[in-house]
Amino acid sequence: MNQDELKRQAAIKAVEFVPENEYIGIGTGSTVNHFIRALGESGKTVKGAVSTSRQSSELMAQYGIPEIHPNEVSSLPVYIDGADEINHLLQMIKGGGGAHLSEKIVANLAQKFICIADESKYVSRLGKFPLPVEVVPMARSMASRELVKLGGRPELRIGFKTLNGNEIVDVHGLDLSRPMEMETRLNGILGVVENGLFAHRPADVLLLAGKDGVKMLT
Numbered sequence: 001m002n003q004d005e006l007k008r009q010a011a012i013k014a015v016e017f018v019p020e021n022e023y024i025g026i027g028t029g030s031t032v033n034h035f036i037r038a039l040g041e042s043g044k045t046v047k048g049a050v051s052t053s054r055q056s057s058e059l060m061a062q063y064g065i066p067e068i069h070p071n072e073v074s075s076l077p078v079y080i081d082g083a084d085e086i087n088h089l090l091q092m093i094k095g096g097g098g099a100h101l102s103e104k105i106v107a108n109l110a111q112k113f114i115c116i117a118d119e120s121k122y123v124s125r126l127g128k129f130p131l132p133v134e135v136v137p138m139a140r141s142m143a144s145r146e147l148v149k150l151g152g153r154p155e156l157r158i159g160f161k162t163l164n165g166n167e168i169v170d171v172h173g174l175d176l177s178r179p180m181e182m183e184t185r186l187n188g189i190l191g192v193v194e195n196g197l198f199a200h201r202p203a204d205v206l207l208l209a210g211k212d213g214v215k216m217l218t
């Protein structure tokens with residue numbers, strides 16, 4: 001089974017966790033695209049979903065899943081999303097698709113964050129994947145100098161703008177052995193809007209697909 005098929009297996013499993021006739025949260029990425037398709041084809045009915053990107057909204061529309069704005073809900077029973085890396089505490093690096101700000105907002109509205117991933121995403125230590133950091137364009141150089149002081153090597157994601165008109169720097173080489181501390185510290189840099197560490201709000205459930213099937217880790 002290739003990586004994409006494993007992503008699809010995890011996504012199909014996640015449909016079982018979707019409560020009917022409720023609003024849910026939907027993340028962004030290729031694994032989530034499989035989830036949207038699987039939900040659409042499952043015959044399960046949700047009241048609607050909060051989306052985290054244009055890409056997810058468009059696919060939701062194709063499958064007749066109504067979209068609701070995050071300001072219209074105070075809580076969501078579940079949020080389904082992928083990850084770029086995830087550790088045994090279910091802390092994650094996210095933002096490979098540049099949507100980590102909206103993903104963190106919707107994840108924090110959710111009672112249960114269900115992460116769907118293929119086994120290559122499960123790591124003993126976070127940080128091989130460069131950490132996406134969303135920055136206000138006029139502060140990009142200033143914020144990058146601060147990221148260098150923290151031991152990182154920031155690289156501008158060329159030609160990319162976030163939903164909010166900001167830029168992303170992908171930071172290599174940061175020491176993420178204390179993910180909660182680093183998440184807070186990075187967000188304290190002037191000009192940083194949000195970073196892709198999900199340590200304060202980890203996942204609650206990981207559906208991890210490997211060649212022996214989909215394992216559930218909590």
Ligand code: 5RP
Nearest residue numbers: 029030031082095096097099
């Ligand atoms: C987008 C994300 C995605 O969840 C992450 O990049 C994983 O993507 P994929 O499912 O395509 O491997 O955080 O901002």
